[in-house]
Amino acid sequence: MKNVTPIGLKEWTALEALYEQEQALHLRDLFRLDYSRADRFTLQAAGLCLDYSKNRISMETMEKLFALAKACKLRQAIADMFSGQPINETEGRPVLHVALRNMSGDPIMVNNCDVMPEVQAVLAKMKLFAVDIRDGTWRGYSGMPIRNVVNIGIGGSHLGPAMAYDALKPYTDRNLVVRFVSNVDESDFREQTWDLNPAETLFIVASKTFTTEETMANAGLARAWSLEALRDEKSIARHFVAVSTNAKAVAEFGIDPANMFEFWEWVGGRYSLCSAIGLPLMVAIGPERFMEMLGGFHSMDCHFASEPFDRNMPVILAMLGIWYNNFFGAQSYAVLPYSQNLASFPAYLQQLDMESNGKSVDKRGAKTAWQTGPVVWGAPGTNGQHAFYQLIHQGTKLIPADFIGFHRLPMSGVAQHDKLMANFFAQTEALAFGLTLADLSAGGGVSEYVMPHRVFEGNRPSNTIVADNLTPAVFGALIALYEHKVFVQGVIWNIFSFDQWGVQLGKLLAKKILPELQSEKDVELRHDSSTNNLMTAYRRARRP
Numbered sequence: 059m060k061n062v063t064p065i066g067l068k069e070w071t072a073l074e075a076l077y078e079q080e081q082a083l084h085l086r087d088l089f090r091l092d093y094s095r096a097d098r099f100t101l102q103a104a105g106l107c108l109d110y111s112k113n114r115i116s117m118e119t120m121e122k123l124f125a126l127a128k129a130c131k132l133r134q135a136i137a138d139m140f141s142g143q144p145i146n147e148t149e150g151r152p153v154l155h156v157a158l159r160n161m162s163g164d165p166i167m168v169n170n171c172d173v174m175p176e177v178q179a180v181l182a183k184m185k186l187f188a189v190d191i192r193d194g195t196w197r198g199y200s201g202m203p204i205r206n207v208v209n210i211g212i213g214g215s216h217l218g219p220a221m222a223y224d225a226l227k228p229y230t231d232r233n234l235v236v237r238f239v240s241n242v243d244e245s246d247f248r249e250q251t252w253d254l255n256p257a258e259t260l261f262i263v264a265s266k267t268f269t270t271e272e273t274m275a276n277a278g279l280a281r282a283w284s285l286e287a288l289r290d291e292k293s294i295a296r297h298f299v300a301v302s303t304n305a306k307a308v309a310e311f312g313i314d315p316a317n318m319f320e321f322w323e324w325v326g327g328r329y330s331l332c333s334a335i336g337l338p339l340m341v342a343i344g345p346e347r348f349m350e351m352l353g354g355f356h357s358m359d360c361h362f363a364s365e366p367f368d369r370n371m372p373v374i375l376a377m378l379g380i381w382y383n384n385f386f387g388a389q390s391y392a393v394l395p396y397s398q399n400l401a402s403f404p405a406y407l408q409q410l411d412m413e414s415n416g417k418s419v420d421k422r423g424a425k426t427a428w429q430t431g432p433v434v435w436g437a438p439g440t441n442g443q444h445a446f447y448q449l450i451h452q453g454t455k456l457i458p459a460d461f462i463g464f465h466r467l468p469m470s471g472v473a474q475h476d477k478l479m480a481n482f483f484a485q486t487e488a489l490a491f492g493l494t495l496a497d498l499s500a501g502g503g504v505s506e507y508v509m510p511h512r513v514f515e516g517n518r519p520s521n522t523i524v525a526d527n528l529t530p531a532v533f534g535a536l537i538a539l540y541e542h543k544v545f546v547q548g549v550i551w552n553i554f555s556f557d558q559w560g561v562q563l564g565k566l567l568a569k570k571i572l573p574e575l576q577s578e579k580d581v582e583l584r585h586d587s588s589t590n591n592l593m594t595a596y597r598r599a600r601r602p
Contacts, residue, residue, distance in 0.1 A: 063420065064550055065428050069126040076122055077385040084517045085112060085490045103371045104357035104535035109522040112490040113378055113458075114386075123377035124367040127550065132373070135549045140363055142168040142324075146556040147421070152324040153556045155541070158332035159355035159534070168324060180320055184337055185345040187299070187319075191260070192231055192344060199293035200257045206235040208250060209338040210280060211264035212272045213561075214327030215301070216240035217409050221402040222331055222339045225533050226351075228399070228468035230342040238338070239280075242272040247279045256287035261298045262338050266321065268300065268307035271565070277311070301334045326556055328409050329541060332534075347530045354534025362542045372542035375460075375521065379543070380550055382458045382519065383432050390433035392450065394442055395462040396482040397528055403462075404436035407540055414544045414555040421552050430551045440481050451489065451514055459520045461486050462536070466527050492516020575600075 064070050089095055089111075099111035138145050142152045157166045157173050165172035190196040194203040209219055220238040223230070230236070237250045251259070261280045265273040277298075284297050294312030302308055303322070305315045319334035331339070332352055340348040358372070367373045382388040393404045415431030437445065439461075450457050463482045467475060492514035498504050504512060523539075525532040548555030574581050575597060583590040 063427070064126070064130060064552055067126065067129045069122065069129040073122050073126060073381075073385060076119060080114070080116060080119060081386070083114060083116070085114065085519075086492075086516065088114075088116070089491075101369055101371060101374070103361040103365070104354060104538075105525055105529075105532045106358075106371065106535055106539065107524045108371050108374065109524070110374060110378060112486055112522065113381075113519045114517065115378070115381065119381065120368065120374075120377070123381060124373075126380070127367055127373060127377060127546070130550050130552070132367070132546060132549050135545075136363060139545065140166075140359075142166055142173075146324075146326075146554065148554055148557045148559070151556075153326065153329075154322075154324040155326065155329035155332065156359045158325065158330075159352040159359065159538075161353055161356040162360075173322070173324075176320075176322070180334055184319060184334060184340055187317075187337070188340045188345050188348075191341050192234070196260075197296070198257050198260070199288050199290065199296040202255075202257045204258060204260045205233070206237070206254045206259040207262065207338055207341055208254070208259060208280070209236070209238045209262045209264060210240075210273055210276045211238075211262075211301075211335070212240045212270060214330050214409065215264035215270075215273070215335050217402075217406050218328070218331035219336055219339045221406040222336070222351075222533070223342055224402050225397075225399045225528065226339070226343050226347070226530055228528075229344075229347050229530060231344070234342060236338055236342045239276050240272070242275050244279065247276050247283075251280075251283060256284045256297070259284070259297060262301060263298060263311075263313070264301040264335055264337075266303055266327075268302045268304040268311070271569075281312070299337075301337060328413055331537065343530065351530035351534040354529075354531035354536075355538045356534075357531070358535040358538035358542070362538070372539055373546055375539070376543040376546035376550070378519075378521065379432070379458070379547055382456065384429055386456055387429070388432065388456045388458055390435060390455075390457055392442075392446075392457055392459040393434065393436035393462070394439055394459055394485075395436070396439040396478055397462070397464060397467055398438055399467070399528060400462065401438045404434065406537075407436075408434045410540060411544050413558045413561070415548050415551065415553060416560060417551075417553040417555075419553070421554060426551065426553070428551065430553055431547070439485065440478065443481065443485065447485065450518060456518070459489070459518075460523060461520055462523045464525050464528050464532075468528065486520045486522055488514060488516075489518035489520050490516055492518075 096109060096111045100107065100109045139153055140156055142154055144150055144152050146153050152168050154166060154168065154173065157177055160166060160174060165174055191204050191207065196204055198204060216238055223236055239247050239250050263273065263277045281294060284293060291312060295314045298313045299317040300308045300313050301319045301321065303320055305318055308318045309315050319337055321330065321333040321335065325333050332355060336348065362370060362372045379391065393407055395403050411434045412431055417430055418426055420426050450459060461482060463479060495509060495513055498509050498512055545555055571593065574583060575593065583593055
């Protein structure tokens with residue numbers, strides 16, 4: 059696939075021709091002409107139900123999209139990932155997050171070595187630690203039990219466990235306070251620790267290399283905060299553990315290397331929740347619930363690896379995204395969970411999707427002549443309805459949307475949940491079918507002047523994803539669904555989805571700028587005129 063561009067394929071050309079024929083089709087007509095449409099475009103997998111009938115598609119659309127996936131050798135790409143091939147080619151690494159939740163017991167090989175014994179060993183170590191914290195066996199330096207756990211990380215080492223903690227909060231031990239620090243802005247650390255007792259607080263420092271600048275800056279703050287109260291360097295070993303691979307740096311920090319939880323180069327940050335990066339989550343919900351979550355991931359992994367494309371949930375979501383992104387020219391899509399516990403889920407997907415597929419160079423190293431990753435955004439319903447739904451309904455931009463809902467939620471009563479889900483169903487119906495001038499005229503009581511403002515064009519596409527409840531297993535399946543969707547789209551766009559070189563340039567420049575800001579002497583600033591002026595003003599404000 060390296061030397062084949064998607065737009066050079068006959069299957070792509072066929073979709074372009076089909077778009078010209080179908081772009082004017084309206085969902086009102088598609089449903090009117092096919093009474094079984096909803097049944098035809100609905101499937102279930104791993105505890106999730108996907109209804110994608112409210113999309114601007116026909117059976118022919120889907121057939122041609124699946125043909126494109128086959129032409130892009132998607133089946134081989136899936137096999138390569140699951141078998142440990144080094145598909146992260148710019149870094150020379152396999153991509154094996156599926157090994158972290160492999161519940162089958164089958165070996166997964168990397169360089170002729172089965173990685174599963176190491177994965178299982180780290181999981182076992184995590185379980186013992188989580189139980190010791192939860193039952194009070196692990197004591198702080200002064201002999202007090204740990205009541206507060208603060209995770210220090212950034213990127214995937216923060217977004218994953220923090221989002222998962224919120225999502226599964228009904229399953230957490232409420233006697234434990236679990237918090238997350240990521241921003242190098244010191245106010246983040248101060249706000250998260252202001253009411254905590256250092257003698258009862260344990261920090262989990264999550265950094266693969268133990269050199270991540272933001273994480274280690276916050277770890278330094280945490281170390282100083284702890285020592286100010288505990289006044290003994292030996293206390294660090296009882297109040298800090300590490301998720302890392304750098305035992306030397308961990309020991310130099312004062313953490314006992316025996317309390318370092320390892321993960322591997324083939325675990326990408328934004329795919330790392332099921333690794334030791336998930337340690338604060340396991341502490342919060344307990345090992346049993348954590349394993350249920352891994353089971354949900356694994357169920358979706360098995361579905362993705364084995365099902366034909368026309369019954370494959372991640373493939374279907376991915377190809378629908380291709381349809382809107384590359385043929386309708388949509389620039390973004392919205393993720394709209396109708397669960398307050400999933401409030402952080404859109405932000406998590408922003409990193410998963412935009413860091414993976416925010417690329418403009420293909421596998422050949424050439425500029426892409428086709429649009430790649432979309433802008434991902436969203437908020438939980440019903441809050442979003444009173445913020446940005448106006449634009450989705452009546453604005454000039456086409457914004458496909460994923461609605462995520464549940465038949466019940468752990469902390470919601472029936473009557474209140476009925477109100478939530480009434481809005482959930484109403485919004486997808488309104489987006490699809492709208493409200494015409496004829497409808498308004500028939501209803502009466504609306505002036506001709508106001509009528510155009512109250513028309514809803516409809517024909518706004520959406521997917522509806524529903525599960526019975528937001529359990530750990532369903533949550534795991536939901537994340538895996540989007541992980542594999544992003545992977546499929548990267549295959550179609552012929553880009554490398556598992557590196558993130560775009561993160562590096564700003565970090566490199568920051569390392570150059572920092573000493574210039576901190577210098578007590580006037581230094582010659584050798585940047586552009588805008589940056590020089592801004593830095594000069596900052597230095598003057600800080601050192602009048």
